[in-house]
Amino acid sequence: MRANKHKSSFDNRAPVLMTEGVLPSHTNALGTIFGGVVMSWIDIAGAIAAKRFARSAVVTVAIDYMHFIAPIRLGDTVLLHAAVTWAGKTSMETEVTVEAENSITGERRRSTLAYLTYVAVDNKGKPRKVPPLVPRDKQEKAKFEAAEKRRAQRLKWRSA
Amino acid sequence: MRANKHKSSFDNRAPVLMTEGVLPSHTNALGTIFGGVVMSWIDIAGAIAAKRFARSAVVTVAIDYMHFIAPIRLGDTVLLHAAVTWAGKTSMETEVTVEAENSITGERRRSTLAYLTYVAVDNKGKPRKVPPLVPRDKQEKAKFEAAEKRRAQRLKWRSA
Amino acid sequence: MRANKHKSSFDNRAPVLMTEGVLPSHTNALGTIFGGVVMSWIDIAGAIAAKRFARSAVVTVAIDYMHFIAPIRLGDTVLLHAAVTWAGKTSMETEVTVEAENSITGERRRSTLAYLTYVAVDNKGKPRKVPPLVPRDKQEKAKFEAAEKRRAQRLKWRSA
Amino acid sequence: MRANKHKSSFDNRAPVLMTEGVLPSHTNALGTIFGGVVMSWIDIAGAIAAKRFARSAVVTVAIDYMHFIAPIRLGDTVLLHAAVTWAGKTSMETEVTVEAENSITGERRRSTLAYLTYVAVDNKGKPRKVPPLVPRDKQEKAKFEAAEKRRAQRLKWRSA
Amino acid sequence: MRANKHKSSFDNRAPVLMTEGVLPSHTNALGTIFGGVVMSWIDIAGAIAAKRFARSAVVTVAIDYMHFIAPIRLGDTVLLHAAVTWAGKTSMETEVTVEAENSITGERRRSTLAYLTYVAVDNKGKPRKVPPLVPRDKQEKAKFEAAEKRRAQRLKWRSA
Amino acid sequence: MRANKHKSSFDNRAPVLMTEGVLPSHTNALGTIFGGVVMSWIDIAGAIAAKRFARSAVVTVAIDYMHFIAPIRLGDTVLLHAAVTWAGKTSMETEVTVEAENSITGERRRSTLAYLTYVAVDNKGKPRKVPPLVPRDKQEKAKFEAAEKRRAQRLKWRSA
Numbered sequence: 005m006r007a008n009k010h011k012s013s014f015d016n017r018a019p020v021l022m023t024e025g026v027l028p029s030h031t032n033a034l035g036t037i038f039g040g041v042v043m044s045w046i047d048i049a050g051a052i053a054a055k056r057f058a059r060s061a062v063v064t065v066a067i068d069y070m071h072f073i074a075p076i077r078l079g080d081t082v083l084l085h086a087a088v089t090w091a092g093k094t095s096m097e098t099e100v101t102v103e104a105e106n107s108i109t110g111e112r113r114r115s116t117l118a119y120l121t122y123v124a125v126d127n128k129g130k131p132r133k134v135p136p137l138v139p140r141d142k143q144e145k146a147k148f149e150a151a152e153k154r155r156a157q158r159l160k161w162r163s164a
Numbered sequence: 165m166r167a168n169k170h171k172s173s174f175d176n177r178a179p180v181l182m183t184e185g186v187l188p189s190h191t192n193a194l195g196t197i198f199g200g201v202v203m204s205w206i207d208i209a210g211a212i213a214a215k216r217f218a219r220s221a222v223v224t225v226a227i228d229y230m231h232f233i234a235p236i237r238l239g240d241t242v243l244l245h246a247a248v249t250w251a252g253k254t255s256m257e258t259e260v261t262v263e264a265e266n267s268i269t270g271e272r273r274r275s276t277l278a279y280l281t282y283v284a285v286d287n288k289g290k291p292r293k294v295p296p297l298v299p300r301d302k303q304e305k306a307k308f309e310a311a312e313k314r315r316a317q318r319l320k321w322r323s324a
Numbered sequence: 325m326r327a328n329k330h331k332s333s334f335d336n337r338a339p340v341l342m343t344e345g346v347l348p349s350h351t352n353a354l355g356t357i358f359g360g361v362v363m364s365w366i367d368i369a370g371a372i373a374a375k376r377f378a379r380s381a382v383v384t385v386a387i388d389y390m391h392f393i394a395p396i397r398l399g400d401t402v403l404l405h406a407a408v409t410w411a412g413k414t415s416m417e418t419e420v421t422v423e424a425e426n427s428i429t430g431e432r433r434r435s436t437l438a439y440l441t442y443v444a445v446d447n448k449g450k451p452r453k454v455p456p457l458v459p460r461d462k463q464e465k466a467k468f469e470a471a472e473k474r475r476a477q478r479l480k481w482r483s484a
Numbered sequence: 485m486r487a488n489k490h491k492s493s494f495d496n497r498a499p500v501l502m503t504e505g506v507l508p509s510h511t512n513a514l515g516t517i518f519g520g521v522v523m524s525w526i527d528i529a530g531a532i533a534a535k536r537f538a539r540s541a542v543v544t545v546a547i548d549y550m551h552f553i554a555p556i557r558l559g560d561t562v563l564l565h566a567a568v569t570w571a572g573k574t575s576m577e578t579e580v581t582v583e584a585e586n587s588i589t590g591e592r593r594r595s596t597l598a599y600l601t602y603v604a605v606d607n608k609g610k611p612r613k614v615p616p617l618v619p620r621d622k623q624e625k626a627k628f629e630a631a632e633k634r635r636a637q638r639l640k641w642r643s644a
Numbered sequence: 645m646r647a648n649k650h651k652s653s654f655d656n657r658a659p660v661l662m663t664e665g666v667l668p669s670h671t672n673a674l675g676t677i678f679g680g681v682v683m684s685w686i687d688i689a690g691a692i693a694a695k696r697f698a699r700s701a702v703v704t705v706a707i708d709y710m711h712f713i714a715p716i717r718l719g720d721t722v723l724l725h726a727a728v729t730w731a732g733k734t735s736m737e738t739e740v741t742v743e744a745e746n747s748i749t750g751e752r753r754r755s756t757l758a759y760l761t762y763v764a765v766d767n768k769g770k771p772r773k774v775p776p777l778v779p780r781d782k783q784e785k786a787k788f789e790a791a792e793k794r795r796a797q798r799l800k801w802r803s804a
Numbered sequence: 805m806r807a808n809k810h811k812s813s814f815d816n817r818a819p820v821l822m823t824e825g826v827l828p829s830h831t832n833a834l835g836t837i838f839g840g841v842v843m844s845w846i847d848i849a850g851a852i853a854a855k856r857f858a859r860s861a862v863v864t865v866a867i868d869y870m871h872f873i874a875p876i877r878l879g880d881t882v883l884l885h886a887a888v889t890w891a892g893k894t895s896m897e898t899e900v901t902v903e904a905e906n907s908i909t910g911e912r913r914r915s916t917l918a919y920l921t922y923v924a925v926d927n928k929g930k931p932r933k934v935p936p937l938v939p940r941d942k943q944e945k946a947k948f949e950a951a952e953k954r955r956a957q958r959l960k961w962r963s964a
Contacts, residue, residue, distance in 0.1 A: 023822045036289070044201070051825065066229075069226075184342075215428065351668050363527060371519070395609065541719075674861060715929065
């Protein structure tokens with residue numbers, strides 16, 4: 005029971021990589037994946053990315069966009085990639101992409117693209133500050149700006 | 165094993181009412197409900213509303229808006245309400261609202277509001293036509309129009 | 325995270341309405357629903373009805389009757405309805421009915437009828453008083469009396 | 485992948501012995517076992533006893549009696565014992581007893597007693613004959629007769 | 645809610661007997677049992693045997709050998725048998741055997757053989773002493789010695 | 805429902821990276837992760853690595869070594885890494901390492917190390933050939949040789 009503890013010097017913006025295999029318990033009556041299962045995996049991946057970035061517990065606040073591009077089938081390998089794209093005072097947006105891989109043929113298909121917002125919370129569930137996210141290149145800048153548009157749109161809809 | 169079959173004359177726009185109790189197996193490390201569980205319940209409620217409306221199998225295509233207003237706690241009773249708000253050629257939007265009830269004190273809190281799009285599919289997973297949805301009153305008309313805006317916004321983001 | 329709290333003026337005898345969709349993870353080796361899944365849904369629905377009535381935590385004490393009339397199949401929509409039929413000093417009986425709906429054809433079949441007894445408990449698990457249940461019409465009176473017979477039968481069997 | 489097949493000469497009335505450990509995923513908001521979990525374990529144990537007796541697939545038809553005598557707690561070991569008590573033309577009754585063991589102190593408590601009826605079915609779900617059950621001693625005879633009384637009571641209630 | 649407590653005089657070396665039925669939720673994409681499910685059942689059975697022996701909470705420390713001899717299929721009845729084979733200062737080895745039974749034909753096949761090591765822990769998760777295990781016959785002695793060899797091999801690999 | 809199919813030119817020896825978050829539904833009565841959950845994640849990760857390598861369906865044949873070095877706690881992020889270390893005619897060994905990360909403090913602890921053997925199977929479950937695995941550097945050569953020793957040891961134990 006020897007524990008090899010080490011304070012990792014990890015990049016708090018390192019993406020979350022997640023791999024899952026689709027079992028019958030994940031499927032719907034059509035034999036493809038049940039939407040709720042993909043949503044759960046996306047929420048876990050996004051939450052870990054946000055948690056690492058904020059170095060704090062987080063709760064899911066909103067999904068601004070989730071698009072199921074192609075069905076995922078029984079036996080497929082599912083690959084999720086989550087990264088923080090935007091941070092405000094206490095909330096962050098993460099982008100989660102999902103690919104379905106047939107590990108026998110080697111074929112991969114983009115399957116889902118999602119944007120979720122999380123808020124950092126303290127022990128009592130009160131929102132707490134998160135570090136600023138400074139885009140490091142052109143692509144990150146474009147994602148940051150797209151996130152701001154999604155956020156603005158959501159706030160507009162919410163007040164309606 | 166006597167079966168009382170009867171072809172119900174149900175209104176295919178009747179809302180789906182769903183009640184759940186929050187068990188430890190539904191919670192996250194903070195003791196509130198795990199986001200993926202709420203998303204699964206929302207997806208089931210929305211899918212049944214769409215299935216009834218289309219009289220067809222359906223698959224989840226998109227979430228355009230999902231807002232977690234207040235946390236749901238261990239022991240809470242969760243009340244979901246799902247109804248179709250818009251229909252196009254082969255796709256439909258459903259609105260799902262979620263309330264958290266403390267069944268001991270009687271207090272209820274609005275917890276989540278979500279808009280999901282489903283597409284009707286045949287046995288081979290190919291999209292198939294759905295009936296038109298004609299708003300029956302002012303409120304339904306407002307929801308129909310709001311759905312069209314969300315859809316337009318999604319298509320714009322998707323092409324970007 | 326704005327919470328819209330409101331102390332609802334709900335009727336503590338309002339029925340519990342529950343809707344579920346049958347996924348492969350709910351089935352047995354025959355492709356119909358696994359009995360334990362239906363029993364779990366029935367227990368949740370009955371417990372919420374009892375909890376609301378007693379305004380108290382409750383625990384399951386007995387099942388006096390549960391009859392599976394017709395099988396529920398993969399893809400079916402399951403509709404549960406639970407209501408309190410009888411109350412004693414610390415215990416209550418709930419009636420739970422289950423219908424299976426083919427949401428594509430619109431056909432509904434009565435699937436299960438169950439009577440469960442719950443006891444209200446305090447924080448230490450000790451039984452606590454529940455309000456009296458006064459039948460409001462002829463049908464409720466008949467159900468109340470039938471509940472008393474089931475209870476008498478159970479107590480007789482139990483002492484045997 | 486060498487398979488050691490052997491046609492066992494098993495007594496088709498040998499009881500089913502089942503042991504489970506109570507994990508947090510099995511509990512309710514009170515920290516004791518969720519009723520639906522016990523019901524599922526009882527249904528599995530009873531169904532296997534009936535399946536062995538009938539040498540046929542079976543489906544659950546009824547619960548005539550299920551009494552929760554003492555709560556089962558997180559960390560407890562649960563011991564189930566199921567045996568066929570009665571057989572008719574196509575249906576069988578099984579008795580399932582449940583004990584909760586604290587495997588650290590060695591204390592055991594009787595926790596649940598249940599009587600469930602199963603029907604043997606063929607590939608199309610049609611009822612099929614089961615062998616006769618001949619009581620082998622006084623105790624089995626008493627159980628057989630008690631089963632007949634429960635059955636008569638259920639049929640009476642069912643026709644009401 | 646009458647509890648029939650009785651301090652059982654159980655043999656702390658009595659084997660754990662566990663029976664499970666294979667449902668679709670336990671299968672993989674090939675229609676046989678998902679390996680992780682068998683491993684979970686084996687871990688529960690082994691942990692209860694160790695917990696009884698040590699009269700203490702236990703945690704899994706190692707699997708030294710687990711061999712899947714024959715596949716387990718949907719609908720099979722799974723029979724597990726777990727017993728402690730060796731005990732050291734704070735750790736114990738358990739042997740778990742798994743048989744797959746077709747409860748309709750009566751055929752049984754040896755399916756899995758596994759050796760797992762558990763350590764007894766106190767409330768803080770610190771290792772605590774376990775009673776000595778004295779082999780009672782030739783077979784137990786052989787198993788005890790084989791366990792020592794597996795342990796020696798593991799410690800050698802671990803230090804490498 | 806536009807599918808972006810592309811035959812990926814993936815390295816069939818690329819490691820499987822898997823990330824999971826520990827929820828209450830994954831824990832045991834001690835508040836740490838239930839061993840069976842880690843085993844399931846390890847089996848999925850290892851099976852995907854083997855499936856990719858063999859370009860074939862695979863089944864789990866054996867666990868030759870699984871060592872739980874440090875406990876994984878509620879709220880931890882779990883990081884799994886799986887890669888094929890050895891291949892024979894129809895079977896492969898995969899090494900799976902598990903790290904537990906506290907995503908708030910950034911601390912990581914090595915938690916589990918496991919070696920599992922899978923066999924490639926065709927549609928009927930019959931073993932089929934896998935490609936040879938040629939070690940590409942010194943470290944891979946050492947792992948290959950260690951795998952051969954584990955295999956030899958297992959075959960020796962198995963024949964005993």
